[in-house]
Amino acid sequence: xxxxxxxxxxxxxxxxxxxxxxxxxNAIVIFMCVELMLNAVNLTFVxxxxxxxxxxxxxxxxxxxxxxxxxxxxxxxxxAIYRHRHTVNLQNINLLKG
Amino acid sequence: MDGTLIIFWAFAGLxxxxxxxxxxxxxxxxxxxxxxxxLFSLAALFVLLDAQFIAxxxxxxxAGAIMVLFLFVIMLLNLGRPGPTxxxxxxxxxxxxxxxxxxxxxxxxxRQAAPGxxxxxxxxxxxxxxxxxxxxxxxxLFGAYLVPFEITSIxxxxxxxxAVVLAKRKL
Amino acid sequence: xxxxxxxxxxVVPALPLVGFVVNGTLALTRPTAKRAVSIVGVGTLVxxxxxxxxxxxxxxxxxPAAPLVFRYWEWIPAGDLQVAFxxxxxxxxxxxxxxxxxxxxxxxxxxxxxxxxDPGYARYFAYLNLFVFFMLILVLGANxxxxxxxxxxxxxxxxxxxxxxxNEQINADAGKKAFIVNRIGDFxxxxxxxxxxxxxxxxxxxxxxxxxxxxxxxxxxxxxxxxLFLFLGCTxxxxxxxxxxxxxxxxxxxxxVSALIHAATMVTAGVYLVARCGVLFALSPLGSAVVAGIGxxxxxxxxxIALKQWDxxxxxxxxxxxxLGYMFVGVGTGAYAAGMFHLxxxxxxxxxxxxxxxxxxxxxxxxxxxxxxxxDAQDMRNMGGLARYMPWTAALMWIATLAIAGIPxxxxxxxxxxxxxxxxAESAVRPLWxxxxxxxxAAALLTAFYMTRLMLYTFHGPNxxxxxxxxxxxxxxxxxxxxxxxxxxxxVLGGALNVPELFGGNAFLEHWLEPVTSLAHRLQPAVExxxxxxxxxxxxxxxxxxxxxVGAFRLLKPEALVPARLAPPETGLARLLWKKWYVDExxxxxxxxxxxxxxxxVLWKIVDARLVDGLLVNGTAxxxxxxxxxxxxxxxxxxxxxxxxxxxxxxAVVGAVVR
Numbered sequence: 001x002x003x004x005x006x007x008x009x010x011x012x013x014x015x016x017x018x019x020x021x022x023x024x025x026n027a028i029v030i031f032m033c034v035e036l037m038l039n040a041v042n043l044t045f046v047x048x049x050x051x052x053x054x055x056x057x058x059x060x061x062x063x064x065x066x067x068x069x070x071x072x073x074x075x076x077x078x079x080a081i082y083r084h085r086h087t088v089n090l091q092n093i094n095l096l097k098g
Numbered sequence: 099m100d101g102t103l104i105i106f107w108a109f110a111g112l113x114x115x116x117x118x119x120x121x122x123x124x125x126x127x128x129x130x131x132x133x134x135x136x137l138f139s140l141a142a143l144f145v146l147l148d149a150q151f152i153a154x155x156x157x158x159x160x161a162g163a164i165m166v167l168f169l170f171v172i173m174l175l176n177l178g179r180p181g182p183t184x185x186x187x188x189x190x191x192x193x194x195x196x197x198x199x200x201x202x203x204x205x206x207x208x209r210q211a212a213p214g215x216x217x218x219x220x221x222x223x224x225x226x227x228x229x230x231x232x233x234x235x236x237x238x239l240f241g242a243y244l245v246p247f248e249i250t251s252i253x254x255x256x257x258x259x260x261a262v263v264l265a266k267r268k269l
Numbered sequence: 270x271x272x273x274x275x276x277x278x279x280v281v282p283a284l285p286l287v288g289f290v291v292n293g294t295l296a297l298t299r300p301t302a303k304r305a306v307s308i309v310g311v312g313t314l315v316x317x318x319x320x321x322x323x324x325x326x327x328x329x330x331x332x333p334a335a336p337l338v339f340r341y342w343e344w345i346p347a348g349d350l351q352v353a354f355x356x357x358x359x360x361x362x363x364x365x366x367x368x369x370x371x372x373x374x375x376x377x378x379x380x381x382x383x384x385x386x387d388p389g390y391a392r393y394f395a396y397l398n399l400f401v402f403f404m405l406i407l408v409l410g411a412n413x414x415x416x417x418x419x420x421x422x423x424x425x426x427x428x429x430x431x432x433x434x435x436n437e438q439i440n441a442d443a444g445k446k447a448f449i450v451n452r453i454g455d456f457x458x459x460x461x462x463x464x465x466x467x468x469x470x471x472x473x474x475x476x477x478x479x480x481x482x483x484x485x486x487x488x489x490x491x492x493x494x495x496x497l498f499l500f501l502g503c504t505x506x507x508x509x510x511x512x513x514x515x516x517x518x519x520x521x522x523x524x525x526v527s528a529l530i531h532a533a534t535m536v537t538a539g540v541y542l543v544a545r546c547g548v549l550f551a552l553s554p555l556g557s558a559v560v561a562g563i564g565x566x567x568x569x570x571x572x573x574i575a576l577k578q579w580d581x582x583x584x585x586x587x588x589x590x591x592x593l594g595y596m597f598v599g600v601g602t603g604a605y606a607a608g609m610f611h612l613x614x615x616x617x618x619x620x621x622x623x624x625x626x627x628x629x630x631x632x633x634x635x636x637x638x639x640x641x642x643x644x645d646a647q648d649m650r651n652m653g654g655l656a657r658y659m660p661w662t663a664a665l666m667w668i669a670t671l672a673i674a675g676i677p678x679x680x681x682x683x684x685x686x687x688x689x690x691x692x693x694a695e696s697a698v699r700p701l702w703x704x705x706x707x708x709x710x711a712a713a714l715l716t717a718f719y720m721t722r723l724m725l726y727t728f729h730g731p732n733x734x735x736x737x738x739x740x741x742x743x744x745x746x747x748x749x750x751x752x753x754x755x756x757x758x759x760x761v762l763g764g765a766l767n768v769p770e771l772f773g774g775n776a777f778l779e780h781w782l783e784p785v786t787s788l789a790h791r792l793q794p795a796v797e798x799x800x801x802x803x804x805x806x807x808x809x810x811x812x813x814x815x816x817x818x819v820g821a822f823r824l825l826k827p828e829a830l831v832p833a834r835l836a837p838p839e840t841g842l843a844r845l846l847w848k849k850w851y852v853d854e855x856x857x858x859x860x861x862x863x864x865x866x867x868x869x870x871v872l873w874k875i876v877d878a879r880l881v882d883g884l885l886v887n888g889t890a891x892x893x894x895x896x897x898x899x900x901x902x903x904x905x906x907x908x909x910x911x912x913x914x915x916x917x918x919x920x921a922v923v924g925a926v927v928r
Contacts, residue, residue, distance in 0.1 A: 002102070002103075002106060002146065004209065005106065005107070005110065006143070006147065007209050008206065008209070009110045009113065009114065009143070011202060011205035011206050011208075011209070012114055012202065013113065013114065013117055013136075014201070014202075014205060015198045015201050015202035015205065016114070016121060016198070017117070017121075018197070018198045018201055018916060019121060019194055019195065019198035020120070020121030021912055021916075022186075022190070022193070022194030022197060022198060022909075022912060022916060023121065023185055023186055023190065023191060023194040023195075024121065024184055024185065025184040025185075025186060028126050028168065028171065028175075028177065029121075029126055029129050029184070031168075032120065032129055033120070033121055035133065035160075035164065036117055036120065036121075036133060039136070039137065039160070042140070042152075042156075043140055043143060043144075046143075046144050046147050046149045046152060047147055049147075049148075049149065049222055050147050050148050050149075050222055050223075051219050052221075053221050054221070054222050054225060054235060054238055055238070055243075057151070057152050057222065057235055058235060058238055058239055058243055060149070060152050061152070061155070061235070061239065062246060062250060064155060064156070064159050065250045065253070065254065066250070067160070068159060068163060068164055068254070069253055069254050069256070069257030070257070071164045071167055071168070072167065072258065072260075072261040073257050073260045073264065075167060075168065075261075076260065076261040076262075076263075076264035077264055078171065078175075079171060079174070079175070079264070079265050080265065082175050083267075088175065088177065089184065090907070090908045090909050091907065091909065093908065094905075094906045095906065096904075096906030097905060097906030097907065186909070193913060194913075197916050197917065197920065198916075200920055201916065201919070201920055201923070204920065204927055205923070207927045208923065208926070208927055
């Protein structure tokens with residue numbers, strides 16, 4: 001019964017996450033929007049798990065674990081970039097340009 | 099039933115509003131905090147969807163660990179203060195909104211496109227009632243999904259090593 | 270000894286081919302090995318003649334009603350088009366191979382003497398052998414493509430031999446002119462082949478000629494088109510109007526080449542073609558009328574030009590063009606035997622005339638060489654009174670002159686008379702032929718006149734070569750006069766080949782060719798004339814010939830001539846004739862210059878430089894560059910852009926699923 005609305009909310013949150021990635025220039029904020037997208041997907045899984053079985057929740061478990069790992073490494077990368085370029089603005093991180 | 103729905107929509111609305119706020123704040127700290135609010139609302143939704151264990155995990159791991167990490171890094175890089183807006187110019191804005199809108203439309207359409215699923219409504223609730231919430235999740239985790247579970251641990255190890263190496267001042 | 274089987278027919282063309290290979294190799298590796306070259310060159314021709322004679326003898330013994338076809342291998346098996354490399358021997362081909370190998374052998378012997386001092390001796394014999402090979406392929410071919418191989422091949426050898434002394438621009442140009450003009454004719458041949466294939470589904474002579482009466486509507490558009498296009502090929506190869514212009518220029522080549530290729534054999538290929546395709550021409554009144562008409566016109570036209578030429582070889586060249594016209598009148602009227610008869614007799618006396626003139630030129634050239642003067646050794650104004658120094662040559666050339674003029678009992682009389690007789694007879698049914706007969710008669714008068722003129726200016730009267738040169742003039746060596754004697758004998762006796770019943774003869778050639786010409790004769794029967802008319806025609810022809818000779822003796826004054834370098838330029842009508850009716854100049858202005866202009870201004874500067882180079886080649890490169898540039902614009906190095914592209918990709922994928 002809650003499935004339809006849950007999926008709708010999940011879609012909205014995902015779209016908002018994508019919008020954030022497209023609209024912002026700060027690398028950390030973009031990363032946070034990626035996390036937002038992941039959460040939207042988690043919501044989808046959980047909503048479907050209610051109908052289809054516990055495998056959905058187990059998948060959410062794994063998503064969280066991977067998100068944690070990814071957050072750690074990603075932020076380390078951002079730190080390293082900051083040390084060299086002294087900026088987290090994506091427009092300034094353009095060594096590949098040209 | 100009515101009550102559940104009202105609570106659902108309340109928390110869903112909160113989640114959407116806070117997500118919107120997250121992506122539009124100037125200060126990264128503010129964005130982070132709004133994201134935390136979003137996570138909490140999602141946790142509430144999880145509870146409503148018979149995923150209590152996951153809800154707790156969400157709060158503990160996501161909101162408690164990952165977002166804290168984010169805030170650490172933001173503070174470390176001294177980006178906390180609200181700076182000039184880093185939203186893209188009008189062209190970028192237009193493109194972004196357009197694409198996100200299209201995606202939204204497609205995803206909403208996707209709800210109708212689901213092929214015939216073998217529905218087992220309420221299976222989780224029943225399992226939780228029988229065994230308890232945690233064993234309901236834990237038993238399959240250590241049973242059928244043992245291998246991914248173990249591999250995830252190695253993944254976390256790799257992530258730790260990577261993070262340490264990348265963040266060193268001198269390699 | 271039992272006769273070898275006729276399936277060994279391939280040996281006849283193979284022998285000169287072997288000669289070409291050996292002499293060609295010698296030309297490249299040991300060009301000074303003249304003895305070996307001579308033995309191989311002449312030997313292969315003599316052997317080829319023997320082989321041909323044996324083949325013809327066997328054919329005569331078997332006396333088949335249809336050609337004997339020998340398929341050696343499948344050359345072009347391409348779906349509907351099945352062409353085999355096949356040779357056939359029938360009575361018509363038999364005549365041709367004997368003429369080609371026989372006269373060819375004699376000319377090869379003559380060449381040994383004539384070309385003896387030439388550094389390109391081996392190359393010459395290699396090309397000459399190759400020519401004989403291709404000519405034999407042409408006449409022995411059992412289908413149009415094989416014949417066309419020979420057709421093209423003789424054109425190639427003609428080019429190689431005309432431009433033999435290619436270090437002189439004028440010789441190279443003459444070779445080019447011959448080849449290019451021939452190509453125009455070849456285009457006609459090809460189109461005719463295409464038409465024949467579309468109509469008959471095959472290109473084999475046997476099948477085409479057998480099916481022709483049923484498959485083609487007599488006088489219809491298709492058969493007329495086929496015959497006209499075939500004849501276009503003939504005008505090129507056999508130097509008729511409008512494509513005769515290459516033959517006089519071809520005289521730049523060595524004289525034996527002129528004798529063999531441009532008198533006896535290659536130029537007769539067109540006549541052979543018409544005779545071979547007699548069935549087709551019989552089915553098209555318009556086609557045969559065009560053949561006879563152009564033949565008659567060319568005969569007269571070329572004769573007028575020959576009247577005022579000073580170069581001895583040019584006179585003979587235009588004479589050849591004129592005589593070929595006669596042959597076409599013959600085969601165009603349906604008198605195939607008469608046309609072929611004239612082909613054979615003409616081969617004898619024209620080869621004799623050319624070789625004789627070769628001896629003359631050889632002697633005069635030798636004289637000038639000895640005194641280190643640089644006069645034209647081929648200009649008749651530099652000759653005169655040579656009979657004193659070269660009696661044999663003079664006598665033999667007189668025999669040939671009488672033959673070509675049509676004086677009995679020499680060979681040319683019988684053949685020429687038959688053709689004129691056939692034309693006159695046909696005029697009873699088709700009045701247009703009156704004009705052809707009249708033109709032929711007029712041409713006969715002129716022929717007698719200009720040939721006598723040639724003899725008078727060259728061999729009689731006072732000598733104009735020069736005081737010091739005179740002592741170096743002498744008769745040609747036996748190796749050169751020997752073939753002349755043989756040809757002389759043939760010229761005298763050649764008439765016996767086809768003495769008509771009128772004179773109590775057995776018309777041997779006519780009967781010999783009957784199996785080949787019978788179908789054509791059934792479709793287009795020959796017209797009979799009364800004996801009285803025939804006698805009148807004969808008398809008229811002889812009278813005209815005599816008139817020409819006597820007229821020349823009376824009107825021409827060899828004493829009044831001066832050597833070429835002192836001679837005043839021609840004026841008036843004489844100038845028009847000397848300048849060949851300005852035809853070459855006309856072609857140059859109307860065809861050559863516009864084509865050159867078109868090639869340079871349009872095809873080169875616009876089509877090649879701008880379109881092909883600019884648009885297609887450089888344009889493709891530029892387009893490629895532009896596309897590349899466009900692609901490179903995607904590589905901004907900015908993550909933001911990449912993310913946008915990423916999302917677009919996702920939209921596409923999800924969109925595919927949603928649909």
